[in-house]
Amino acid sequence: MRIRGVLTLQKRQVLVFFVLLGLSQAGIDSLHYSVAEERERGVFVANLAKDMELGLEELSSRDAQVVCDDGEKHLYLDLLTGELLLNEKLDREELCSSTEPCVLHFQVVFENPLQFFQAELHITDINDHSPTFLDKEILIKIPESATIGTTFLMESAQDLDVGNNSLQNYTISPTSHFYIKIRDGDDGKIYPELVLHKLLDHEEESELTLTLTALDGGSPPRSGTTRVLIKVLDINDNSPEFAQDLYEVQVLEDTPIGTWIITVSAKDLDTGNYGKLLYTFFHASEDIRKTFEINPLSGEVNLRSQLDFETIQSYSINIQAIDGGGLLEKCALLIKVLDINDNPPEVIMSSVTNTIPENASETLVALFSVRDHDAGDNGRMVCSIQDDLPFLLKPTFKNFFTLVSEKALDRESRVQYNITITVTDLGTPRLKTEYNIIVQVSDVNDNAPTFTQSSYTLLHFCIRRVMEPEEGTAQLVRQVLLLFVFLGGTLVYSETWDYSVAEEAEIGFCIGNVINDMGSHVGVEDLAARGARVIFDDYKSYLQLDLQTGNLLLNEQLDREALCGATEPCILHFQVLLENPLQFFQAELSVQDINDHIPTFLEKHMLLKISEGTSPGTSFQMDRAQDFDVGMNTVQNYTISPNAHFYVKLHDSGKDRKYPELVLEQSLDREKESEFNITLTALDGGSPSRSGTALIQVVVVDINDNAPEFERPLYEVQVPESSPVDSLVIKVSATDLDAGIYGELSYSFSHTSRDIQNTFEVHPISGEVRLKSLLDFEVIQSYTVNIQAIDGGSLCGKSIIAVQVVDVNDNAPEIAMTSLISPVPENSSPEMVVAVFSIRDQDSGDNGKMICSIHEDLPFLLKPTFKNFYTLVTERSLDRESRAQYNITISVTDLGTPRLKTQHTITLQVSDVNDNAPTFTQSSYTLFVPENNSPALLIGTISATDRDSGSNAQGPFPAHLVDVSGTGTLSHSYQYEVCLRGSTETSDFKFLKAVTRNNQKTENDFEENSIFVNGLGYN
Known part of the structure; x- marks a missing residue:
């Protein structure tokens, strides 16, 4: 063990020496390897020992290992075989996304001596991804007016594979209206374009569903599909059509106000605004507009004011339906007013005699006329009096009747008669009018006096007969008249007198003389004698007869328009009546028109909607002006104020009705002038001419002739990667010169990657682009976002948003320990390599720059080596007896704001070497031993100290004192018990055991030794 420790120490020292002399280096040539993605763990990559021409024992002895740049353990090195193997499945798309080639950088690190070799592992793609459309449905709006050959750029599919395994082609089905054309993008990708090759018709097919298929170039190829929904946008190519050209309806004249009359209905094959219809009356008179109203949306016609059959029996109404693009169609509505029996008969008494003489037969009592404003049976009348009266009713001229006595009356029998004239119509229900006449019977001297008694005795009385006065001449005249009537003498003069007067003539104006027209058989003096009077058919007193001159004088100012409306000629029928004898003369008064009314438009403000795509020459019929005058005094011409687009022409519809038509002379452009006003003037033919005006507001209806335009073709924005989700990135804005639906814009991303769709979202209305997920500068530093604005007619404008992700110091430095030597022998040479480690910081710029340090009070140094690798070396020789353990904290601090720091603490033990001798x-x-003691008697103790530990403190006594603690970490002091081996007579002692100063015994007792201790004494 001691030999191995010394050899290890020597190797470390050599390594330190090698490093410090600069001999440690990275391999000059990089190693290049390749492996297909998705291979299983343990797959062979290369034999490093063979490639580096090293022996297997050298790999192990030099502690070779593989370190990847990203700190992950993608690979491992088998030191027994020298083979480089996959440590996990590699996913090329996860590691490199669309970057090609996909290269994984790693180093082969040798420790003894320290040496680095650079290497690259190329991860090749396999066809493990199908093309995928981010949107399962693509919506394209195409106006039906789109021409053949028009192209529509569509969203492309995403394929995470690269090279030939990526997207190669697109197809579309069915192909009845479209085919696909492939366009190469500037980014090297292909994009599908939909090309129209057959005209669309919204009315025939408003929607089409297609399937777009994307195919890659793998073997076998993989594909993905999406649904393409084509919405065919309507254009205003259809005019409204009414269900009927003529609607007829009958309405009772007593129908309540607000009652529904009829609903006219039109349909327009167009949709949207072009299919929305507005119903209005067209060329309607003032009577029609006052009496009826039409709901502009539903077409319901309702009663606005009370009907009166006696005034107007029918209405002919023109109705038009106008669509949102200004196209219109007309129909006619004929409303017949049905008479109801709402007018009782009227009795108009011309003359009445309240007293008639008795004994006069067939005396004229009354002359009267009857009338009923109703029509048909409602206007037919039956006139009667009581049956038990001696009077008769006689019809005379028109609706005139005479009431005459049937026979001579007898006052002495009945002095008074109450005669009720009853007029009943034949309507349902029958209406009746009664008129009462009280007739007194005057006495005539037709009875001789008689006495009530045959004899009277009278004292001083004078008897005088009082005679009733005769009625005189008047009664005789009545009788003569009556005789004349019943003998057929009542005469209706066969010739009709014609008179004429201009309307508005002053009261008292003379229109003619009846004496001149009556002939010689009637003189002026007869007018008063015969009770001459004027009776009009409507019983109004328009004229009065001057009985002194026979002149017919105006009794009031006549208004032709009030009397006759538009009827021409305006004739008032009347009779001149002579009572004594009864005689009628028929006459007509023609009321002549004067130019006392100006042309008037019922609508002072007219709205005319015209599509800007309307071709020149198109005409638009306008409402005509109303003029109550007739003949030349009515409207004769129309003019319009000067303008650049229209002129006016007259359309004669017959019945002397002329309508103005505006004719488009120059094309309209809503973007230049969306609306303007024209003054329409109507002129009559009077002298001088009178005129009236109306304002025509021309609203130019938009067509989709302008595509949206962004404010900028490129938006650039910097976004800190620490921005929270839903943060506003930028707000884009586009404008479209069109209006209405064609000017309504919808914002969306175009041809975006999955990363962009997962990271950003755009509000379709406001154009605000917001974060959908957190940014990570260390993953993606920038995004190029294609954005488009699509109007309601499917025209689009495009722009680009360049989003630069701004790095923030959000990654603390990382320390990866490659090797660590512990314990370290004391007294080793300076700059011995203790540890090898690498550091990295995923941030960039100053945020990624790092400072590596340890505490200054430690006998160690940090040395940078290859790339971000560092070695920890000893600064000087260590002394275990001074310090046996070091806790070394490696601190790595970046230069970002705020600065982030990572610390890694290693514990380093200092191993002992035998560099200290034991000492007592x-x-x-001097030990004293009593005599006669038994063996093993404790004599005393002696103390010795050895600063070394472990085997360095062991040796034969007395050259060495044995350190039995075995700790070897600190200097120790020991006390040794000295015992008597034999009797006190001998000088044989033994050290039984060693005891530390804290009285802890050592683990092993010493064997008995015969040891003589110099200087020991005993008794």
């Missing part, structure tokens, strides 16, 4: 505590000892 005294130069002489």
